[in-house]
Structures are given as structure tokens and as C-alpha cells.
Amino acid sequence: MQQLQPQELAAWLADDTRPRPVLLDVREGWEVAHCAFPGIVHIPMNDIPARQQELDPDSPTVVICHHGMRSYQVAMFLERNGFEQMINLSGGVAGWADEVDGSFPRY
Template identity: 55%
Template sequence: MAANIVSLSARELADWLADPARPQPLLLDVREGWEFEHCHLPGAHHVPMGEVPARLAEIAAAPAVVCICHHGMRSMQVAAYLARQSEGQVFNLRGGVDAWSIEVDAALPRY
């Protein structure tokens, strides 16, 4: 079982993703389909929050998972679930895609 959930700022995640020497995490976007279609981080995997339990084996296979939603609340719930269910490292993107748009990539549409 994962010991805890690490909260990452958008800048911290961007730095991680830009570091070729660091193993890359699974970017798990847990928003609804229309939200994901509107905007998402490059490389994000879409698994709506309600589908996470059914797809746990697929998600838990990743050594590190960063949970993402609009503002960081739904993703924190998923992160807590994953922390109880898996052995990998679990992270939550604090402020969600909205923070990413503000702090990292202004071209990512806000809603």
C-alpha cells in the first residue's frame, strides 16, 4: 500500500516531465469525457473517476501515477483510493488542469 499522496504543483510536474533522466509517471486524467476533449495535458490517459475501480489493474501497474482533474479535488479522491489499493507512488496535481493552464501552458483552454 502506498504510504502517502504527494501533492505536486503544476510547475513541479512540468519540471518532472521535462527531465529525461527521471522515469515518467502515468498521467491519469479522471475528468468526464467532455472535459478531457476540451483540454488535457499532453500524454494524459483518460480514465473517468467512475471507471477507476474497474481499471485498477491497468492503473496500478504504473510505478508512479499523477492524478489530474479540473481543480484537484476529484483527483485527490482518486489518489486516496489508489494509495489504499496499489503499491506505486501516488501524486495529485494541485489545482488541476486549471493550474497547469495558469502556471505552465497558457494555450491550454480554461473552463
């Protein structure tokens, strides 16, 4: 599994020459309601085992949570289940707010 820093994700999302990754947000609904990237796929961590068939195992997927721990666990789980391009956003949305977009809501 790859680790991606917030600045690296920002550069990837800004690069029109690269295919956009799937942004899989595994936080709880109340967290996503507070702040989220546009265009996410939202599947809470506890629902991943039952809903993993909703994801494309061949698409590059950046897994997102608050600080990067839940997303790491989900990415590891999906990788063990045949998903080959799993990427963890190190630092999560908190890291994004600290390092990329200071106006991104914090909690």
C-alpha cells in the same frame, strides 16, 4: 500521497533524466475532449474502481482533474488499494493553465 504543484510537474516532464510518470486523467470525456495533456491515461473517476487493474501499482502516477479535488479522491482510493506512488496534481488543469501554460484551454 504526494502533492505536486503544476510547476513541479512541468519540470519533471521536461527532465529527460527521470522516468516519465503515468498521467492519469480522471475527468469526464467531454472535459478531456476540451483540453488534455499529451499521452494521458484517461479513466473517468467513476470508472476507477472497475478499471484500476489497467494501472500499474508500482509506477509513479500523477492523477489529474480540473481543480485537484477529484484527482485527490482517486489518488487516496488507489493508495488504499495498494498503489504506492500516487501523486495528486494540485490545482489540476486549471492550475496548469494559470501557472505553467497560459495558452492551455480553460473551461
